[in-house]
Amino acid sequence: MTQFYRNYLAVAVFAVAALGMVGAMLGVGRLVRPNRPQPEKYIAYEAGSDPIRGFGQSNVRYYVYALLFVMFDVEAVFIFPWAINLEALGVSALISMIVFILVLTLGLVYAWRKGVLRWA
């Protein structure tokens, strides 16, 4: 049973340390920083231009393009190490990479067929 308490003492110390860290950082910030409230400071920062109320500032269509970009960006992460070791890995690795790229391309074809790429 003592072993049990010792194990959980560590978990408790860990939890207290985590809470203490957050508290200390926020607390020190509060003590040190000057406090001069101005209405402008409470406006959402949007690259210098005045925000218009609510959502709808940025076009939701950008999101789809960002998503498609990330898809092929991540693909590159897998292709580089594969390309460097291609000779050592042999034919089976080539086949698996082709399958991988085809499945990824299917995502693009899907977006295309569903008319997501049309900017209208």
Add this chain to the structure above:
Amino acid sequence: MKVHWDLHALAPLVAVTVTIVVVLIADFFFEYRERFKTYQLAAFGTLAALIPIITLARDGGTRSLFGGAFVVDTYTLAFQGFFLIVAYVTLLISVDHIGEGDYYQGEFYVLVLTSTLGMMIMAGARDLITIFVALEMISIPTFVLAGWRKHDTRSNEAAVKYFIIGVLSSAVMLYGISMVYGLSGSTSLSGIAEYAGSAGTPALLSIAIFLTIVGFAFKISAVPFHFWAPDTYDGAPIPVTAFLSVASKAGGFVALLNVIFFGFYASHTSWQPIIWVLAALSMTVGNLVAIRQTSIVRMLAYSSIAQGGFMLVPFAVAGVGSSKHASFEAVIVYILIYGAMNLGMFACVIAAMRRTQSDEISSFGGMSKYSPILAVMTSAFLFSLAGIPPLAGWFAKFVMFRSVLDAGTTPAVILGVIAALNSVIAFFYYAGVARAIWFRETPEGIDLRPLKTPFALNAAIAITGSFVLIVGIYPQVIARLGELAGAAL
């Protein structure tokens, strides 16, 4: 370094992957009215994937792939088969709901199958990275499925809550996993088991195990990490709720089985107490809150939290050497039986709601008047969930209690008493629904002509219903399956 491919061992996964690709491509070419054909393709592919599972089971033996990160043995095959059948029944109960609701059909089946693929990978995963990838593969499609009714704010809320909790739990779990790797120098479960066996329990390992299990606790909605489940289950379309509460939950439990029994087992002084607390809280809180629910879907959400608590009980006593095997088998048997009875229950709710158009328990009053067969089946699933013989639920509870008695330690016995008390509490609210169905008056405005349910829904109820009845009367069937799967440990 040549990559060796054991294609036979991968065949079930390949079959499902091919089905996903074919359904997605086919969806481009079908006219709007022909979209139901995507369902036929998906159902066919799901059943076809069962064939290699049967041939692999006949071959027997253990196949280790990718440097031991993926293992195909009896345990893996049992769960892969289970997940495929669950996916098939989910397709059966969703086809009319999704088709009539004018939702995107092809995508729905693709997402259900993708999540199923993740579960099948999870069944064979013996490496923390594979487990993590499989868990994400299970979760991400279900985030989308939960928000399937795009224009319904409750469905949106369900998806957002589920997504945020899912991401948070992944982060907590990854933090734990990173510490485990830092300590043991290995991500493979066998390497971790070796480390846990030799190192005793350093304090940092306790923290790592604690964080990893908290991550899983979110996924299996164990109290106190359950608060997302009722809202998500309530807001999602009901076939999706059925899928979440059965398949997704079972996926989380399989992950927990893998991690605890193949990896952390030797450090049982670290994980046993956490799971003990989670099990006791889940059973008690789940049941007590379920009593107060007036909506059947919310009641089933809390009941599934409580059932999750019962499934955690064997984990909490597994650290005692003599009960290791009994606990492992008990969890497997409980998951298989829970899957059948809960899916069947949801199929009945979907069938009844075609008439009542409401998920209030009171609106189910007098169901026996317009659909006696459905009333019988609903009551059967309710009593099975409550654990009344001769329905499958009693055997699930029986193996759970047997594992507790095998362990026989004081904490195990206390947990057994809590579980017994909760079985009694659970009976109240399950029987309450049955009472409404048989003895209450039919509410105003409900058509009393006989209810016709679509063929697919009837098939789903027949499959799960016959399983619940057969296993209840001949539990040897499932006990043998549990034994075979347990032999992989």
